[in-house]
Amino acid sequence: MRLAEELAFAAQSLRAARSRTLLILLAMAIGIAGVTLLTWLGESGRRYVTDQFSALGTNLVIVLPGRTETTGGAPPLLGETARDLTLDDALALQRSDAVLRLAPIVAGSIAVTHGSREREAMVLGSTAELLAVRHLELGSGTFLPAGDPRRGGAECVLGQTLRHELFGNAPALGEWVRLADRRFRVTGVLASAGRSLGTDLDEMVVIPVAAAQALFDTEGLFRVLVEATDRDSVARATADCERILRDRHDGELDVTVITQEAVLSTFDGILRALTYAIAGIAAISLLVAGILIMNVMVIAVSQRRAEVGLLKALGAAAPTIRTLFLWESLLLALLGAGGGLVLAEVASRVAAAFVPELTAGTPGWAAAAAFGVALAIGVGFGTAPAVRAARLDPVAALARR
Amino acid sequence: MIELQGVQRVFRVGDQEVHALRDIDLSIAPGEYLSLMGPSGSGKSTLLNVLGLLDRPTAGRCRLFGRDIGDLDDEAQARVRRQSIGFVFQSFHLVPRLTTAQNVALPLVLAEVPRAERNERVRAQLAAFGLADRAEHRPDELSGGQRQRTAIARATIGRPQLLLADEPTGNLDRKTGADVVEVLEKLHDEGLTLIVVTHDPDLGRRAHRRLRMVDGRIVGDERAPGAHDAAR
Numbered sequence: 267m268r269l270a271e272e273l274a275f276a277a278q279s280l281r282a283a284r285s286r287t288l289l290i291l292l293a294m295a296i297g298i299a300g301v302t303l304l305t306w307l308g309e310s311g312r313r314y315v316t317d318q319f320s321a322l323g324t325n326l327v328i329v330l331p332g333r334t335e336t337t338g339g340a341p342p343l344l345g346e347t348a349r350d351l352t353l354d355d356a357l358a359l360q361r362s363d364a365v366l367r368l369a370p371i372v373a374g375s376i377a378v379t380h381g382s383r384e385r386e387a388m389v390l391g392s393t394a395e396l397l398a399v400r401h402l403e404l405g406s407g408t409f410l411p412a413g414d415p416r417r418g419g420a421e422c423v424l425g426q427t428l429r430h431e432l433f434g435n436a437p438a439l440g441e442w443v444r445l446a447d448r449r450f451r452v453t454g455v456l457a458s459a460g461r462s463l464g465t466d467l468d469e470m471v472v473i474p475v476a477a478a479q480a481l482f483d484t485e486g487l488f489r490v491l492v493e494a495t496d497r498d499s500v501a502r503a504t505a506d507c508e509r510i511l512r513d514r515h516d517g518e519l520d521v522t523v524i525t526q527e528a529v530l531s532t533f534d535g536i537l538r539a540l541t542y543a544i545a546g547i548a549a550i551s552l553l554v555a556g557i558l559i560m561n562v563m564v565i566a567v568s569q570r571r572a573e574v575g576l577l578k579a580l581g582a583a584a585p586t587i588r589t590l591f592l593w594e595s596l597l598l599a600l601l602g603a604g605g606g607l608v609l610a611e612v613a614s615r616v617a618a619a620f621v622p623e624l625t626a627g628t629p630g631w632a633a634a635a636a637f638g639v640a641l642a643i644g645v646g647f648g649t650a651p652a653v654r655a656a657r658l659d660p661v662a663a664l665a666r667r
Numbered sequence: 668m669i670e671l672q673g674v675q676r677v678f679r680v681g682d683q684e685v686h687a688l689r690d691i692d693l694s695i696a697p698g699e700y701l702s703l704m705g706p707s708g709s710g711k712s713t714l715l716n717v718l719g720l721l722d723r724p725t726a727g728r729c730r731l732f733g734r735d736i737g738d739l740d741d742e743a744q745a746r747v748r749r750q751s752i753g754f755v756f757q758s759f760h761l762v763p764r765l766t767t768a769q770n771v772a773l774p775l776v777l778a779e780v781p782r783a784e785r786n787e788r789v790r791a792q793l794a795a796f797g798l799a800d801r802a803e804h805r806p807d808e809l810s811g812g813q814r815q816r817t818a819i820a821r822a823t824i825g826r827p828q829l830l831l832a833d834e835p836t837g838n839l840d841r842k843t844g845a846d847v848v849e850v851l852e853k854l855h856d857e858g859l860t861l862i863v864v865t866h867d868p869d870l871g872r873r874a875h876r877r878l879r880m881v882d883g884r885i886v887g888d889e890r891a892p893g894a895h896d897a898a899r
């Protein structure tokens with residue numbers, strides 16, 4: 267039989283069982299649309315996060331106390347006995363000409379009070395440079411004053427949400443807030459920055475690093491943010507940081523220096539894996555659709571035994587019968603997949619119209635993948651019923667009425 | 668054209684053996700008009716199925732169109748059915764979702780006859796069988812006689828040499844049955860070898876060669892000018 271005739275024949279049998287066909291197409295379309303949309307959501311999310319990272323500046327080098335990578339060599343005798351990363355360590359990094367600026371950071375959580383209002387807030391002890399290094403924006407007032415970071419002032423800068431929670435609609439600039447037993451004067455309020463890399467800047471209070479060290483009674487820094495002079499000097503800045511700190515720590519490298527780009531690619535990988543995992547779970551619905559196709563084909567074969575017998579009597583060999591039934595399941599799978607893609611495309615465009623962070627339209631490879639999967643489902647779940655039809659004994663098939 | 672020697676067909680049902688055909692010797696020449704009669708369960712349909720390559724004999728030799736069918740694989744048997752044999756069944760076996768024209772076209776579709784030629788032949792065939800105005804109807808919109816004529820048109824559109832009819836009038840009233848027989852006999856007059864299984868003695872007598880089967884054996888093989896020949 268010619269291909270066009272086979273297709274026409276299969277299409278006509280599908281049309282004859284209209285409601286059954288439509289239901290299977292729907293199941294298949296939902297499965298494909300589900301996988302496509304979830305993949306698209308995951309992709310959009312990944313792109314959003316990596317864009318956020320890039321906005322922070324790809325020139326960023328982060329110095330953490332302690333060694334998190336195993337680089338071989340003799341293991342420390344008593345576990346991790348990392349030396350503190352001190353403020354002087356941080357300031358020493360300024361010696362490298364690959365370093366444009368840096369911001370030491372001490373972090374902790376503490377109750378912030380103003381009058382009768384009290385809020386638990388993240389405290390970020392840092393320097394005036396933080397504003398530039400983290401690309402922060404001030405809503406009003408001034409940021410921390412420049413000057414010797416070793417001398418802790420009593421200025422503080424509030425995040426938007428925290429300001430609102432402490433002051434309501436009353437002006438905050440120039441007012442005093444209390445952190446534990448210390449008083450700080452509000453010199454500035456950050457512009458709303460939203461969430462960035464898991465820390466909600468809107469709910470933080472920024473104070474001078476030395477004040478934070480005194481507040482939390484610690485010498486050690488949480489980390490040092492270093493901005494390299496440009497993108498090409500990131501590697502040199504990294505090397506310089508390691509060299510300077512090793513020299514200061516008696517030749518032992520007990521800090522970890524990571525670049526923004528390394529973090530970015532790690533996140534990228536994690537989110538990608540997450541996307542695949544979600545899509546994999548959604549793929550179960552495709553399995554269900556496949557089983558439905560198989561079910562419907564088994565029913566079709568048993569209902570059309572006489573037809574199979576007749577076709578054999580008219581001179582159709584077993585392979586022809588098999589091909590005809592296989593085309594039916596393939597058409598179901600492929601047409602369903604086509605419908606699912608249209609569904610996903612429309613849904614993604616509508617969603618993107620409301621949520622600007624989402625990219626409009628499903629990725630092009632999704633279409634190719636969907637049709638590949640549909641092909642596999644059509645053949646995979648359609649073969650058994652088709653083979654069964656092809657094997658029917660024509661005499662028995664014609665005799666049963 | 669057909670040569671059967673010691674053909675047997677044994678069905679195994681559980682641990683019981685049913686001998687549907689026992690030791691059949693039969694030779695049929697081209698252009699013959701045979702009727703095959705006998706009580707129910709005597710093996711008439713089984714014999715027809717063996718002759719039509721729908722069933723393989725358990726034992727014996729069977730030559731068809733000069734070839735031993737034991738040597739033919741499934742594909743080759745299908746080709747012989749496609750090119751040389753037509754079937755007509757008691758219950759018509761039209762495909763319900765296809766129109767009359769599409770049902771009649773099926774053998775040509777299977778034989779990969781080009782569309783233009785196919786349409787032309789179907790049109791001519793429908794006209795010859797008085798079905799031209801029913802071309803776009805589906806089987807459930809046809810009368811019994813029209814359905815059987817559609818089935819015969821389908822069985823013969825591929826220009827077979829042999830037409831096998833298993834109780835072709837079994838589901839029809841007398842008048843309609845007579846019309847259908849007339850159609851079959853006209854095809855025989857045009858050169859087709861015709862074998863008709865029937866329970867109707869009047870119909871059986873129309874053939875010039877009348878076989879009688881009992882319990883899987885051919886017990887009568889009578890040659891005499893039939894009613895059809897007399898009418899000519």
Ligand SMILES: Nc1ncnc2c1ncn2[C@@H]1O[C@H](COP(=O)(O)OP(=O)(O)OP(=O)(O)O)[C@@H](O)[C@H]1O
Nearest residue numbers: 678680685686687706707708709710711712713714
């Ligand atoms: N598939 C089968 N399995 C077991 N036995 C069968 C099978 N097909 C036919 N038989 C048996 O073979 C014998 C001959 O059957 P067949 O159908 O050829 O009879 P028939 O002469 O055509 O009868 P009828 O006039 O009722 O159509 C019967 O006894 C029947 O029961």
Ligand SMILES: [Mg+2]
Nearest residue numbers: 711712713833
């Ligand atoms: Mg019978």
